Amino acid sequence: MDNNHNTVLETKNLNIYYGDFLAIKDVNFKVFRHQITAIIGPSGCGKSTLLRSFNRMNELVPSARSEGKILFNGEDIYDPSIDPVEVRRRIGMVFQKPNPFPKSIYENIAWGLKINGFRGSKSELDDLVEQALRGAALWDEVKDKLDQSGLSLSGGQQQRLCIARAIAIKPEVILMDEPASALDPIATLKIEDLMRELKENYTIVIVTHNMQEAARVSDYTAMMMLTGDEERSGTVIEFDQTNVIFTRPKDKRTEDYITGRFG
Amino acid sequence: MTTTIHSLNPQNHLKRDRERKIVRALTFIFALVSVGTTAGIIYELLKETVLFFQEVSIIEFFTDTRWTPLFASKRFGVLPLVNGTLLVAAGAMLVAVPLGLLAAIFLSEYASERMRKVLKPILEVLAGIPTVVYGYFALLFITPILRDLFPETQIFNAASASIAMGFMILPLMASVSEDALSAVPRSLREASYALGATKFETAVQVVLPAALSGVAAAFILAVSRAIGETMIVAIAAGQQPKLTLNPLQSIETMTAYIVQVSLGDTPHQSIAYKTIFAVGMLLFAMTLVMNIISYFITKRFREKYE
């Protein structure tokens, strides 16, 4: 499966600890360019931990510590010479709960561009903001109220604003941690449609608890489970194309988990 | 499309990183100012105190019963000042502790949310009034009343300062105790109610004992505040260092002595100049010990309920 696509992200024997607690253990998997990769698994198996390690957000937890490598375009993002700030600019993130800044809709998007060194004119900035909002399928809904607070939007709109904010700085990868779990079904469908569109230009990694969602939107799926002696550390037990995982999983535990959910 | 991390806009990045480092260093230095302040206090107090004890024996300082450094026949027994300080503080506690504790219990156990919203800011105003105003009130309002009630009361006396100080400290006592009472988990109250206890029994026999260490911390903090209070005693309590337990008499506290000397024109090298640092050192040590005890009691108390 490696042959068809080129690899953007790759973990090599990744271990992540919180203090002495080994949260995820020996994870090896790949994220392919312009594909949607879903990470699924039971609660507490380390999905968020793994996702947050891709843009080095996890190291903001004071007790967190990692071993192994994560390669981004072949380069180890945990190399001491690399600044996490640059990693995060290349690898964006959308959170579980929408978290727009309490600034105007316009500023929500423009701020990321400004801090990341945008030096163009005001009209260029306007264009980039519009592009991002269009990219997140939000433009038509907010074009007349760009100076209103981001907090004044509905939950689903807020989440799309957060996606717009992430894509405005043109990252290569967008990480999404249960981006639709706080939203109603219609808003959820909008976000899923959006992901399919974004796939043209971006690589997406999504954590989800919703099996249908994983089956609907993703191209690849990584199944995580707690393993080890006391079953406390999570790891990726199976990684394959989504249709393979959902139709003929190789691992019995994957099958149990998926069929359990499907009922 | 396959840009590597390093190839990105390195100029911008370097500038931002430099700004970040400068700000971090600067704010770290700002945070260190507090350490510098403590060090400065200890250094300045210690320096003059050491000079003071080169002239006066430490034994005299702590055992002599007379304090007359400004007179011709100089005696350097700090006990009268300590006595005055503790006398006024004890009187203030007599006012602040019962009232503050009752207020705290009312606020945390009885008052509705709306009542609390009204009452607490009023108490805060009480705490925000400058101490020089309390001094005025003690000397010109409380003292005349005391002299009506007890004709032997002196114009300057410990009692009026105590009463004014008690009300000044009441809000501190009340708010720190209330924090402690509110920190007691609801489940404990519910357990008490489930046994058929009334609100009063729950508050006094269950919640208060559970919050006792927090209340103790409030008490120590209040004592420390009373000992360090200056303007009320400087205005109302007098300038006569003496070993007495009679609150109707004029006394002098450690803080009032420092003010008394500061108001005069004291030459730098004089023994009087050094005495205020020696007295200040003792005052600092006393409040420091109390603050530390209170800090650790509060910390232990918080850990218990978090």
Added chain:
Amino acid sequence: MSTLTALKDVTFERNLSFRKLKGKIFEILAFFAILLGIAMLLTLLVDVFLDGLPWLSTRLFTEFPSRFPEKAGLRSALQGSIWLMFLTALMAIPVGVGAGIYLEEFAPQNRITRFIEINVANLAGVPSIIYGLLGLGLFVRQLGLGRTLIAGAMTMALLVLPIIIVTTREAIRAVPNSIRQAALAIGATDWEVSRDHVLVYSAPAILTGVILAMSRAIGETAPLITIGALTYIAFDPKGPFDIFTVLPIQIFNWVSLPQPAFHGLAAAGIIILLIVLLSMNALAIWLRNRLTIHW
């Protein structure tokens, strides 16, 4: 069964109403404790107003202190207070807010940080007169600044620093972590997060704390007496290196004089001081209610 009911009737029920009565009495007593505090506050205010009102006039703002009560004013004291507050704020606000940001946003969790935190907590409890001794020894003598405004302001800045640090930290803590994460995730540095988000959203609350800290400073007397601020100044302070007096010191001076006329002047000075303080408090409350972001 019947004995149990009887027992309940006889011993428990009657008892309960008595217990409830005790509780009611206690509640009234507790409420009375608060009322007493409020009554004291009102008495104090009424007493000061009655004493001071006859002496309140524009003369207080235009005249220097004098031996004659009819001619005495607060001009130099008011100007001294304004100068002192300005210089104190200039030093204390950046340092205090900066230290608050450092401790809340940048500081690693290590021994140095814990040491600084304990230090700040302890400084908040040091009696104000001790700061006066520090100012006297360090600023007035050692740095040779003399009994000047700048020496007073430096002393006062150190005094209010812990208050500003603590309130800044509380204000910053109210900004939800999700905002920091969002900003970091688009490639911001921790300083950019603080500068453009945390500080912006917590600014009203920080300002509230700063105003309260300054209102503490405006009423402080003891440390300034200790560093040797004078009680009699008959000229307008022109700059940071002038000697000075302030409002509460002038009040203290007048209270200390035996003539009742000066007590009236003191009360008038207190009225002005309290009006300034209450306005500052009202401003702080207004800021807190109006501008605070509700997450």
